[in-house]
Amino acid sequence: MLGLARRLRTAGVLGINQRNAEFIAAWNPRHRYPLVDDKLLTKQLAVQAGIAVPELYGVIEIEHQIRELGTLLAQHGEFVIKPAHGSGGVGILVITGRIRKLFRKASGDFITQEELDHHISNTLSGLFSLGGAQDKALIEARVHFDPIFESVTYQGVPDVRIIVFRGVPVMAMVRLPTRASDGKANLHQGAIGAGIDLGTGRTLTAVCGNDVVSEHPDTHQPITGVEIPNWQTLLNIAARCHDLTQLGYVGVDLVLDRVRGPLMLELNARPGLNIQIANRCGLLTRLQVVDKEIGQLHTIEDRVGFAMREFAVASA
Amino acid sequence: MNNRHLYVLATLLVSVGLGVFLYKTLRLDFPLSPEAASDAWEVEVKIEFEAQGDPVRAELRVPASRTSLPILNEYFVSRGFGLTTTRADNQRLAIWSRRQPEGLQTLYYRALVEMRKSADPVSGGRAPEIEKPRLGGADRLAAAAILDEARQKSADLDTLVAQLAQRFENPAASDEHVALLLHRRSSARERVARVVELLAMADFPARSVHGIHMAQLGGGSAEMSHWIEVWDQDRWKVYEGVTGAPGDIRDYLIFWRGAGQLVNVEGGDHLSWTITMESVQLGGLSAAASRERLFSPDLWAFSLSSLPLATQNVYRILLLVPIGAFVILIMRNVVGFKTFGTFMPVLIALAFRETHLLAGIILFSVLVALGLTIRFYLDRLKLLLVPRLAAVLIVVILLMLIVSIVCHRLGIESGLSVALFPMVIITMTIERMSIVWEERGPREAVQEGVGSLIAATLAFAAMSWKPLTHLITTFPELLLVLLAITLLLGRYSGYRLLELRRFKVLAGKAD
Numbered sequence: 025m026l027g028l029a030r031r032l033r034t035a036g037v038l039g040i041n042q043r044n045a046e047f048i049a050a051w052n053p054r055h056r057y058p059l060v061d062d063k064l065l066t067k068q069l070a071v072q073a074g075i076a077v078p079e080l081y082g083v084i085e086i087e088h089q090i091r092e093l094g095t096l097l098a099q100h101g102e103f104v105i106k107p108a109h110g111s112g113g114v115g116i117l118v119i120t121g122r123i124r125k126l127f128r129k130a131s132g133d134f135i136t137q138e139e140l141d142h143h144i145s146n147t148l149s150g151l152f153s154l155g156g157a158q159d160k161a162l163i164e165a166r167v168h169f170d171p172i173f174e175s176v177t178y179q180g181v182p183d184v185r186i187i188v189f190r191g192v193p194v195m196a197m198v199r200l201p202t203r204a205s206d207g208k209a210n211l212h213q214g215a216i217g218a219g220i221d222l223g224t225g226r227t228l229t230a231v232c233g234n235d236v237v238s239e240h241p242d243t244h245q246p247i248t249g250v251e252i253p254n255w256q257t258l259l260n261i262a263a264r265c266h267d268l269t270q271l272g273y274v275g276v277d278l279v280l281d282r283v284r285g286p287l288m289l290e291l292n293a294r295p296g297l298n299i300q301i302a303n304r305c306g307l308l309t310r311l312q313v314v315d316k317e318i319g320q321l322h323t324i325e326d327r328v329g330f331a332m333r334e335f336a337v338a339s340a
Numbered sequence: 341m342n343n344r345h346l347y348v349l350a351t352l353l354v355s356v357g358l359g360v361f362l363y364k365t366l367r368l369d370f371p372l373s374p375e376a377a378s379d380a381w382e383v384e385v386k387i388e389f390e391a392q393g394d395p396v397r398a399e400l401r402v403p404a405s406r407t408s409l410p411i412l413n414e415y416f417v418s419r420g421f422g423l424t425t426t427r428a429d430n431q432r433l434a435i436w437s438r439r440q441p442e443g444l445q446t447l448y449y450r451a452l453v454e455m456r457k458s459a460d461p462v463s464g465g466r467a468p469e470i471e472k473p474r475l476g477g478a479d480r481l482a483a484a485a486i487l488d489e490a491r492q493k494s495a496d497l498d499t500l501v502a503q504l505a506q507r508f509e510n511p512a513a514s515d516e517h518v519a520l521l522l523h524r525r526s527s528a529r530e531r532v533a534r535v536v537e538l539l540a541m542a543d544f545p546a547r548s549v550h551g552i553h554m555a556q557l558g559g560g561s562a563e564m565s566h567w568i569e570v571w572d573q574d575r576w577k578v579y580e581g582v583t584g585a586p587g588d589i590r591d592y593l594i595f596w597r598g599a600g601q602l603v604n605v606e607g608g609d610h611l612s613w614t615i616t617m618e619s620v621q622l623g624g625l626s627a628a629a630s631r632e633r634l635f636s637p638d639l640w641a642f643s644l645s646s647l648p649l650a651t652q653n654v655y656r657i658l659l660l661v662p663i664g665a666f667v668i669l670i671m672r673n674v675v676g677f678k679t680f681g682t683f684m685p686v687l688i689a690l691a692f693r694e695t696h697l698l699a700g701i702i703l704f705s706v707l708v709a710l711g712l713t714i715r716f717y718l719d720r721l722k723l724l725l726v727p728r729l730a731a732v733l734i735v736v737i738l739l740m741l742i743v744s745i746v747c748h749r750l751g752i753e754s755g756l757s758v759a760l761f762p763m764v765i766i767t768m769t770i771e772r773m774s775i776v777w778e779e780r781g782p783r784e785a786v787q788e789g790v791g792s793l794i795a796a797t798l799a800f801a802a803m804s805w806k807p808l809t810h811l812i813t814t815f816p817e818l819l820l821v822l823l824a825i826t827l828l829l830g831r832y833s834g835y836r837l838l839e840l841r842r843f844k845v846l847a848g849k850a851d
Binding site for chain 2: 025028029031032033035037039040041042045046139142145146149150151212213234236297300301304305306
């Protein structure tokens with residue numbers, strides 16, 4: 025057991041305790057949390073800084089506003105409803121179209137206006153928020169994701185998670201929804217995580233749960249070797265999100281829109297550690313390198329360049 | 341983050357906690373295990389006399405606490421008498437008084453004395469002045485003759501005292517010197533008084549001691565025995581009065597020193613008194629608590645045992661909560677267990693104390709399973725959050741009632757204790773479990789539920805482990821040590837045990 029712990033340490037694997045004590049507690053000031061915990065605030069902040077985000081159609085803040093939902097949604101055939109304080113993809117409802125009075129969900133099922141209202145009401149009462157506090161419901165544009173991941177996605181929207189430490193992207197992965205994850209891009213719900221080579225934006229190995237997989241379980245297409253377009257732009261956005269929030273250790277979630285390109289979905293002040301398994305590589309070593317070199321990296325371009333150089337996977 | 345600050349704080353907490361703990365175990369003899377009992381005796385002095393309606397004043401010389409024989413408690417029992425206790429010249433005196441008593445009067449003095457085979461601190465000091473006895477004529481000559489002969493037959497102080505004591509104790513029929521000095525009043529107290537006088541003539545400061553030799557007595561009535569103390573260079577040496585052999589004063593309960601009587605009554609006749617002793621079963625803990633009050637009143641004033649009994653019992657349970665919380669801390673941060681709610685398992689474990697483990701686990705599982713079923717049904721009604729929680733709470737209480745009634749009907753009395761489960765906690769557990777169930781699937785929900793139960797069971801095991809609970813309730817200061825470890829664990833950044841399995845693929849090959 026101790027031998028295993030020592031080998032993990034040598035491999036630079038970051039554990040939860042160490043992440044919490046030495047990175048989150050040390051680099052993420054408490055008073056900055058609301059910026060990322062409230063998705064509405066994050067969105068406003070990003071828009072001000074000129075970072076592209078999915079368009080916001082409206083916000084429901086009190087029960088009373090649910091009645092006006094009909095007029096608000098009249099002009100939108102498809103949209104996404106998400107809680108402002110949700111975590112882990114919980115409470116997100118994706119509507120892909122409507123037939124007469126029914127709304128079609130991403131899964132293909134239909135729900136009524138009444139069920140939609142109830143979902144929003146649940147959101148407002150804090151069912152999906154951290155700690156069960158009162159919440160807001162955001163209604164925003166549905167993302168039409170880039171066809172690059174078409175073949176390795178089952179419903180839902182694949183997203184790219186980039187861990188940024190002190191402004192330097194250190195590790196990335198793409199999360200691919202599966203049938204098991206019900207179209208959600210969360211690893212613990214059964215989505216696939218594929219590591220990304222920071223140097224090229226090409227996908228590496230993939231894991232599903234704790235198993236290494238090479239092809240998508242639903243579409244049977246190979247996952248490894250998919251190249252993400254505009255990779256450097258994605259890294260740039262991620263690095264800017266650090267400057268935006270001043271969070272030293274942050275997870276940036278991006279999606280690739282077919283038309284609008286990379287959009288910032290949300291930020292996470294306590295990003296999970298599964299990214300290490302997806303990349304088959306420990307985080308700690310990279311974090312320590314950044315800690316040492318940060319003094320010489322002044323601009324965003326410096327930091328992105330450093331990451332692409334330093335954390336590229338040597339092609340064998 | 342500055343870790344030195346933390347280490348200094350932890351060291352400080354540990355040293356204060358352990359310091360008080362060691363003081364209490366080493367100096368005050370607090371028992372480390374719950375079974376230790378102490379050797380205690382109840383000594384009772386019963387005084388009886390006849391009163392004729394005149395004002396009465398009765399004096400009793402009462403013993404004082406010593407390290408080796410602490411008086412844990414004492415009572416003065418009398419009807420209609422006023423009582424004052426005084427202390428003069430290191431002698432405690434109880435004085436009963438009454439204006440116009442008539443008939444037979446009975447007074448009691450009762451002391452709870454603990455025998456601890458520990459040595460008294462050596463009292464130093466200067467040699468006392470010698471009071472030469474004023475003997476006249478024949479007495480003086482007889483005394484000188486006895487002393488001369490004893491000196492001839494002895495080599496040192498020990499043998500001199502033995503010679504003198506034995507000569508007065510067993511005088512030969514023809515021994516006129518002794519007969520002259522004792523004047524036929526031959527009580528043991530008189531004989532000891534003569535020996536003390538002769539020792540003074542020989543320039544040895546001496547005094548008589550009066551008390552009961554507890555070690556030699558079983559229960560029942562106790563004889564007053566009279567001993568001799570002689571100043572030898574820098575301290576008092578003790579000799580038994582009858583044999584003149586060196587005595588062990590550690591188990592000798594001293595009532596008074598020097599001249600005088602045990603009891604003096606003014607205004608009463610037909611005085612008689614008896615002393616009885618009885619062995620008392622006294623828990624080691626209550627004896628230690630009484631000692632603490634006696635020897636360290638300041639410490640006692642801020643200790644658990646100074647509180648009213650009912651409050652003490654509440655704290656005996658409250659003091660267990662940190663142990664449970666610590667177990668949860670280990671389970672979550674070092675092992676990596678998932679539980680519903682941070683400290684929910686501790687509260688469940690507290691309930692287990694009343695329901696017992698197996699019945700507790702079954703009742704808890706039944707309650708949560710039934711509650712979950714109802715919660716899933718309520719879900720279809722699309723209720724708002726707070727009304728739904730309230731509804732589940734109401735249902736949980738009704739379920740508890742039903743479980744109790746059904747168990748009672750079936751004759752399973754342990755089912756009645758279901759009422760002790762914290763219902764709000766159970767409600768929240770049901771709510772959280774159903775959400776996890778819906779979002780992450782039944783597997784994860786059951787996994788977390790079982791994890792909570794395992795954590796609760798472990799917390800219960802720790803909280804009901806006798807040696808540990810005894811240590812914490814007897815030495816609450818040990819919580820400071822627990823706090824220090826908790827603080828240190830707060831900076832533990834190593835892997836959690838379950839993480840080793842999770843990240844196993846990353847470990848590379850073993851070499």
